[in-house]
Amino acid sequence: MSAHIAFRGVSKRFEVKVRGSRQHTEFTAVDGIDLDVGRGEFVVLVGPSGCGKSTLLDLLGGLTAPSEGEILLDGRPITGPGLDRGTVFQQYALLPWRTAQGNVEFGLEATGVPRRRRAERAREFLDLVGLTGFEDRHPHQLSGGMRQRVAIARSLAYDPQVLLMDEPFAALDAQTRESLQDELLRIWQRTGKTVVFITHSIDEAVHLGQRVVVLTSRPGRVKEVVPIDLGDRTRQDDLRSSTEFARYRHRIWDLLHDEVSRAQLQEKEVVGA
Amino acid sequence: MTALLETPPQAEDRRTSAPSRPQRTLARILDALLTGAGKVVAIAVLLAVWEVAPKLGLVDSTFLPPFSTVLESWWDLALSGKLLDNTWASLVRSLSGFGLAVAAAVPLGLLIGWYKPVATLLSPLLEVFRNTAALALLPVFVLLLGIGETSKIAIVFYACTWPILLNTISAVRTVDPTLLRLARSMDLSGFRLFQKVILPSSVPTVFTGIRLAGALSILVLVAAEMVGAKAGLGYLINASQYNFAIPQMYAGIITLSAIGVLFNQVLVALERRFTSWRVPVGA
Numbered sequence: 001m002s003a004h005i006a007f008r009g010v011s012k013r014f015e016v017k018v019r020g021s022r023q024h025t026e027f028t029a030v031d032g033i034d035l036d037v038g039r040g041e042f043v044v045l046v047g048p049s050g051c052g053k054s055t056l057l058d059l060l061g062g063l064t065a066p067s068e069g070e071i072l073l074d075g076r077p078i079t080g081p082g083l084d085r086g087t088v089f090q091q092y093a094l095l096p097w098r099t100a101q102g103n104v105e106f107g108l109e110a111t112g113v114p115r116r117r118r119a120e121r122a123r124e125f126l127d128l129v130g131l132t133g134f135e136d137r138h139p140h141q142l143s144g145g146m147r148q149r150v151a152i153a154r155s156l157a158y159d160p161q162v163l164l165m166d167e168p169f170a171a172l173d174a175q176t177r178e179s180l181q182d183e184l185l186r187i188w189q190r191t192g193k194t195v196v197f198i199t200h201s202i203d204e205a206v207h208l209g210q211r212v213v214v215l216t217s218r219p220g221r222v223k224e225v226v227p228i229d230l231g232d233r234t235r236q237d238d239l240r241s242s243t244e245f246a247r248y249r250h251r252i253w254d255l256l257h258d259e260v261s262r263a264q265l266q267e268k269e270v271v272g273a
Numbered sequence: 274m275t276a277l278l279e280t281p282p283q284a285e286d287r288r289t290s291a292p293s294r295p296q297r298t299l300a301r302i303l304d305a306l307l308t309g310a311g312k313v314v315a316i317a318v319l320l321a322v323w324e325v326a327p328k329l330g331l332v333d334s335t336f337l338p339p340f341s342t343v344l345e346s347w348w349d350l351a352l353s354g355k356l357l358d359n360t361w362a363s364l365v366r367s368l369s370g371f372g373l374a375v376a377a378a379v380p381l382g383l384l385i386g387w388y389k390p391v392a393t394l395l396s397p398l399l400e401v402f403r404n405t406a407a408l409a410l411l412p413v414f415v416l417l418l419g420i421g422e423t424s425k426i427a428i429v430f431y432a433c434t435w436p437i438l439l440n441t442i443s444a445v446r447t448v449d450p451t452l453l454r455l456a457r458s459m460d461l462s463g464f465r466l467f468q469k470v471i472l473p474s475s476v477p478t479v480f481t482g483i484r485l486a487g488a489l490s491i492l493v494l495v496a497a498e499m500v501g502a503k504a505g506l507g508y509l510i511n512a513s514q515y516n517f518a519i520p521q522m523y524a525g526i527i528t529l530s531a532i533g534v535l536f537n538q539v540l541v542a543l544e545r546r547f548t549s550w551r552v553p554v555g556a
Contacts, residue, residue, distance in 0.1 A: 061458050062458075062460075063454070063458060081457055081458050081459065081460040082460050083459060085458075087455070087458040089451055089455065091451045092451075093449075093451040093454065093455040095452065095469075095470070095473070095474075096474075096550055096551070097473045097474070097476075097548075098550070106469065107459065109465075109469070110460070110465070138550045140550070140551070
């Protein structure tokens with residue numbers, strides 16, 4: 001079986017202006033990424049801050065183009081944004097003047113679903129994320145967790161093949177985050193979408209990912225891919241305190257540890273320079 | 274499964290709809306009554322002082338006649354039809370200039386805000402015009418357009434254009450960047466982006482400009498009518514002063530301020546209606 005998403009030697013470099021002079025230097029965000037993601041797989045990318053996680057997601061979303069290499073989606077290179085990929089942002093990105101229902105319909109309007117089907121489908125997906133009864137609320141009337149549910153429903157409603165999630169739960173409190181993680185797993189199992197999830201939380205990575213891709217600090221490279229085998233996670237009550245979970249957690253912590261200190265060192269160098 | 278599905282929203286719901294509905298409505302009515310009473314009291318005190326001060330001889334009643342005298346004169350003006358004629362003349366000029374400014378400046382502002390090169394090109398020019406007081410240009414308008422209706426409507430139009438134009442431009446340019454990212458990730462066409470994201474998110478800021486323009490439209494018109502006109506509230510006030518009909522002058526002034534308050538209230542109500550989705554202040 002060929003990969004659903006394939007990164008082939010992907011690098012991304014940015015031109016950065018050097019402060020106080022007219023010179024430009026090149027800044028390598030990600031370098032030589034090779035990675036295959038299978039159809040319906042849940043892959044989590046973790047790495048220290050500034051390792052180019054978000055750059056990878058932008059590349060996958062088609063918002064920027066790689067400097068080298070290519071990203072294939074079903075064997076075809078990605079050349080721009082499209083509705084075959086749905087993005088969930090950390091800041092929710094809900095339209096404040098629309099209700100929950102209207103926000104979910106927003107995605108459907110872009111795909112040309114007829115008006116009558118839109119309302120029906122939006123309700124269906126709000127139900128999927130557990131927001132039945134909140135259709136007429138505006139974003140400012142919803143809590144952070146509920147807003148992110150709306151955003152997830154919006155991304156799922158237009159039926160993309162891939163769900164791209166950019167630290168979607170980072171702005172939420174711990175309890176809401178855990179309940180949304182469980183719910184995301186349930187939704188993923190139910191819809192069978194391919195999910196590429198970015199986080200800097202090791203717990204979140206172990207809890208969600210079938211495979212966890214550990215990235216190095218700047219420039220971002222794939223350090224190691226850790227397969228996580230925890231059985232069916234939605235059926236276990238307190239998965240996070242199992243010994244298996246702790247083992248994976250420690251493994252990834254180990255891998256990240258060096259990278260984090262290296263990243264901190266890099267930051268200090270930048271500040272000192 | 275369903276239990277899992279429904280528990281979290283309920284838990285989260287508790288904080289979004291804390292007090293029950295009837296209780297909230299009652300509290301709101303009480304609140305409105307209290308604020309309403311507060312406003313009435315302040316105005317009543319002002320009018321009482323106005324009434325009493327000239328009668329007690331604290332101020333010269335020739336120059337500040339008691340409020341009741343002013344009211345009488347207002348009533349005479351109203352009965353003679355002079356008040357209505359002058360008010361009508363002012364309103365027509367004011368609303369035409371204001372309406373034309375809204376009709377022209379909103380689309381123009383959207384266009385300028387949307388096309389960055391245009392904004393860069395025009396911004397120094399806009400800056401100059403904005404900082405040139407409209408009234409300073411009144412003689413120019415009179416020179417070019419005469420002392421008839423055209424020059425008065427034109428000066429109101431001119432004065433109203435800037436706040437609307439500048440607010441509209443900044444509304445378009447300060448759309449939440451995450452929403453733009455969302456639109457881009459969904460591959461929205463330029464037209465759809467404009468229609469579904471930029472336009473609705475600009476409404477509140479555009480309305481701020483419209484409200485500023487509403488206040489300006491009356492201010493500038495009155496000044497223009499004082500300089501040269503044969504009708505209008507500005508003319509009435511000025512002419513009354515010349516003819517030493519002081520109570521009549523005050524009658525004109527209170528009519529004017531009533532119109533100003535009313536106009537602003539209408540605009541505020543419109544603004545509320547169009548931006549009800551915004552986070553309520555103090556929530």
